[in-house]
Amino acid sequence: MYRPPPGQFSPTPLGGAQTPGASPMAASWQRPSASPAGSDATASPGKGVWREHQTPEGRKYWFNTMTRQSTWQKPEELMTAEEKALLSCPWKEYTTPDGKKYYSNSQTKETVWEMPAEYKEHLEKAQQAQERAVVQPPPQPTPPVPSKPEVEKPRHVRNHPPPSVTLLAQEPAVEFATKEEAEKAFIKMLKETGVKSDWTWDQTMRAIITNPMYRSLKTLHERKAAFNSYIDREAKRERELREEKETKQRVTFFHMLENTKEIKPYSRYRSIARMLANNPAFTQVKSEKQRRLYIDEYVHGLQRREKDRLRELRKSSMERFAKLLKDMPEITFLTPWKEAQKLYMERPEFQDSKTFEGMDQLDFLSVYEEHNRSLWEAPMAEQNRKNCELRRRDRKCRDQFKALLQELLQKNLINSQSMWKEVYPHLKDDSRYLDLLGLPESTPLDLFWDLLDELDEQLYQHKKIIYDALKQAGFDVDVDTTYDAYRQVLANSKRITEYNVTDENMKIIFEHLQNKAAHRQKELRRKQEKKMRKRMDALRYAMKHLETAINVEDTWESVRPRLEQLPEFQDIEEEQYRIEAFDKYIKRLKEKQNEQDDEDEEGMIKEEDEIYDRRHRSRSRGGHRHSRHGGRRDSDVSDHGDSDEERSFRKRRKKDLFRETPLDQPIHVDQNNIEEGEALDEYVKDPRRQL
Template identity: 30%
Template sequence: MDPGLPPQSFVAPPGIGTPPLLPQVPIPAPIAGLSPFSPMIPSFTVPPPGFNNFGPPGVVPANVAPIVPGSEWSEHKAPDGRTYYYNSVTKQSSWQKPDQLKTPAELLLSQCPWKEYTADNGKIYYHNVNSKESRWTVPPELEEIKKKIAAEDIKPSSGTVTPREVNSPVPVSQPVVSAGSTGPNSPTASPGGKSALEAAMAATLAAISLPNPPAKSDEDSSTPQAEVSKESRTSTPEPKVFTNKKEATEAFKELLKEKNVPSNASWEQCVKIISSDPRYETFKKLNEKKQVFNAYKTQKQKDEKDEQRLKSKKYKEQLEEFLLTTDLISSTTKYYRCDELFSTKEVWQNVNDQDRRDIYDDVMFSLAKREKEDAKNLKKRNMKKLSEVLECMTKINFDTTWSEAQVSLLENSTFKNDVNLLAMDKEDALIVFEEHIRVLEKEYAEEREREKRRMKRQCRKNRDQFLSLLDHLHEEGKLTSMSLWVELYPIISADIRFSAMLGQNGSTPLDLFKFYVEDLKARFHDEKKVIKDILREKAFEVQIDTSFDQFATVICEDKRSAALDAGNVKLTYNSFLEKAEVKEKERLKEESKRMKKLETNLKELLKEMNIDFELPWEEIKVKLEKEEEYLAFESDSERQRVYREFQHEMEESCSHHHSRSKKSKKKKKKVYKSSSSDSDSDKHKKSKHKSKSPTPYSEDSADEYRKKKSKKKHKRKMSPVSE
């Protein structure tokens, strides 16, 4: 095996593959005093991925960067043009440039959080990897670092170096040996006694800082890009800043839309598509990116379903429109016949069979409806045309027969020259003729009614004038809700407006008078509310002795009384007066109840005190002066009256008990004599039992029972007083 070839067991980085061979360039001249494979630049035993034989000494592939002394990293180009880095020790590949391969200028730039990128339109913008802020203008931190690099720039003493631009997102130095360098033995020591290491660092810095002169063939193509970059720098557009997570989410979704990431793509496939775009770093955390990606997929799947649904809907609408507009089918055409006619047409094939059948059913229904509508329109047109012809024929009047009308129509030129009218259904023609005759009859009837309406109009005017007469009488106060026809007849009959009403149809003057009075009475409740409000505001209350003049005077003081009817005012007064009388009766009734209760209490007190009812009032009065029942009466005459009633009741009760006892003794004797047999003895027992029953209610026992009961009541009533 050729020692310059990679081992057969080499595995390229994932998703990258082995970079292709590029045109070879000469190896840079070695530093003076060192061999090409000195310890400063050791030769590697395991070549980087994709390396072929280096060929002749001093030649290295152009896609391989020079190996930094003491570093196991090397730079390579992927098939898609992206740069990756390979570690010969760990056999690992990385997209990020390791620090061992970075130049001093790159190390300074890597310390700055601002990175430089180029947008799709060619404009350069700057992105902060920490704050996720983007802007079009050069940040002060990055500009300061660039100035520092330019200040430390050192040109090489011999040879010409072709560097890359400093502004490149991932700058790589590839020094090229000039024609003055002949080989490994050529002296390269710089004047001034610099060491070989310092000379190498100076050459690296020169490669970074010096501008790269473009090739002549690329001059025309690079000039517009420079102009665009210059315009983008001088125009200083608004910085692209994500102030919140929502804006960052929208930017990331916009990236997915621009790259047209499929809805069924996995996250790994998505990363391969969008990772080269600087907006991929919008979110720092992977889970945030995946969250937005999943939301994008869900929305895209929904949009695709909607698009498919709209597409299917469009095809259905096209098929439905085609079937509705074609002249090859009618409402009676079968489905299999439609399939035979249109099976080769694209508009038929775009819809599946089930949907076609549904559309066919809808179209057949629509066609049947349209044909029915067309027939209806033709019928309507013929009937309208025939009606116009009949209206133009003066020979036909309201008493013309159908047979006479047919003869007249055949003589009419308009009817004879119209094919549709000649083919018109006879029943429809008869219907039109009947309607025309009805119109003529109606016109004749209207002519007769016109005179009647004129008479009715005159009668109505007479009634209105008579009502104005009643209004005038009402305003003068002569006509009220309590007025009678007999009272006002002499005044009404003397007016000419009353005479004009005589002999005409409709309501008579008496009817109008009654209606007018009823309307006034119907206003009673509303006007009564107004009168109540006036009395409430005036704080006036109708009493039994209130006269109507006093009541009317209070009402007339208010402006609202002008719209009140005098009869309703009188009725309201009567209503209030009746209520006042009812209240007075209730008051007297309550007063009577109260006095009766006081009398009862005083009588109970006299019974409880065991006062001899035969004593005069002056002696009794001394005993009762401090009692509550005695003081409840306002006058002494009332107390004397109650005492006299008490004496009368006690006398009656005593006489009643004496008479009952005598009757019971006589009854006992009769029962005793009649008890001669066993049955008589039973009756005697019963009668004896009955005769004994009044004994508990004798005079003495009844008095004792009442005394005990009254004492208990007296104790309960007098207990607070005794305390």
């Protein structure tokens, strides 16, 4: 809805609209802005201090020039009688961004779309109060007593008092048969009064309140609805008139531009404006911005038409060049671009510059590429045909070799455990194998591996079936199980026959089960041997801690009575393992005795080394007393004096150090003899070892 222009529109005594300053008769209907000195003020003294402002977002607020405070709420001094009447109502009217009104109760926080009855009652009272405020004339100020002769008033100014409320009440109300007729009469009154599309309801009511047709509609709601309908219709009519006017101006302006041949697609607005400055169609459009929009639109249209013309010209030139290439048999699919350029430039059609107008070098190249591509179609089709034949031949060779593998499979020459070197002798001379050699994609070995993958999958499925059959029959395969017994158990299973389990797979699975059984036996035997070794080690440990120590010269028969009561002795049931533990213990005692002898010999050698070092140092000190010339002789004596004694000493020492005896060598433990190694480790680590 449009807002009214600034100014006050007061009703005339006859109900017509009175524009500001049109006649002095309207002065009696306007509320004075301030009371003269010495008169009673009818307006609130706080009205003049409030100023209405608006934020950049469009929200209104009021500023008090005296207290320098701002508020979002409209001050009570500025409120109309209608707003004051609605101030006490808890229901408030709001508007959504779409323009739809809703009502909210500030006390109960309730929100509704329909107007509440309480709000409607307050609204009617407010409208009646506003009507009374409009009809009732403002109080006339009491003029002061003049001290000078009264100035003569202008003759054209006359005081016409407004009609009183009693007079308006005495006017008869016009009655209509239907509501539609009353609404038409009300809208006709608005039109005759001169209500514009940008008027507000308050402004309009001041202009029509005294018109008898104002009461043609009974309620204020009906009057407002008719007013809004009239305003919308007027706004639409004015908009249509404005659009029609703009359309006529646009047609005239474009007709002027089309008749001006000097305007080119590259022309600019300034040059066109100077060219058409005196044309009536140009000056008829008052807005500079609108002129620029029209001219830019026309120039863009010229540019678009020029582009379309050049595009069509280029397209036709390219078609002529393509036809020229087709008429040149010397250009084949093997002709390179540089040679083709020389050939078509020699043609007389190319000499005319307008023949291929609008084309550039890339256009010539693209047309030639398209022509060359069409020339390649026939050779490529022939090559594709040959490739298809080769692929068909290769596929047949692969199929024949697969059939050869199936034949070997039926003869039980191939199974899931087969190796290529085992199968190769059976197919090396077959033509189906020889034909596949040298062909791309799959080789004979690849196809053989593919077959093995299929057999592995088949073996896996058959293995699950056989395992289920053996489990249902309660049959376990061990090392001593025969294949016939195993085969007889499987023959009673329906699933074996149903899934066509082959004899070859049965045999492979039987061997697998037997290998598992052998592995289990071997594992069990290993655990038993380990357990026995631990018992033998425990017996050896007990021998070491007997009250009467065992000597190297003792025999098993002499020691056995001392061991019979030990729990370690009773844990070993076999006599041979007891004797083996005793023998190992005696062997270890002998090794320890040899080690002790070696330590004694090493002590003697160490003493002899110390004696030798002392002699050597004493002779070295004595040699320094001789002269420089006798040094060599003394040195020879030091090296070779008592040579027989020293040489014999060195030989004996070297013989003792490097003689190869079993006791001098480190104890060698056989890696395969695990029991001896573990017993030796326990013996070395035992902190109580005292021999």
